[in-house]
Amino acid sequence: VLHTFDLGRDMCFAVQFSADGGTVFAAGMDGPIRTWDTKTSKAGATLDAKAGRCFGLVLSPDGKRLASGHDDPDGGKSSVQLW
Secondary structure (H helix, E strand, O other): OOOOOOOOOOOEEEEEEOOOOOEEEEEEOOOOEEEEEOOOOOEEEEEOOOOOEEEEEEEOOOOOOEEEEEEEOOOOEEEEEEO
16 A cells, blocks of 8 residues: 545545646535545645535546536435536
8 A cells, every 4th residue: 555545434435646646536425526636645635516426537638627517415416516
C-alpha cells in the first residue's frame, strides 16, 4: 500500500485517476467527490453537486473533464454532472 485516502465512514463506490496520475478522485455514499494528491497524500478540492450518492466517475480521454453519476433517493432523480 503506497497511500490510504480516508473517506471516513462512507462506502466508496468509484475511484478515478487524473490523466497525469497526480490526483485521485473518490466518490461514495454521501455524494461529494473528494480529491487527493497522489505524491503527498494531501487532500485537495471537494466537488459537491448536491446531487445525492455518487456511483460512478469517468475522466474524458483528454483528461480535462470529469463526469460523475448520481442518485438522489430523497429527490427521486438521477443525474450526471460534468466537472
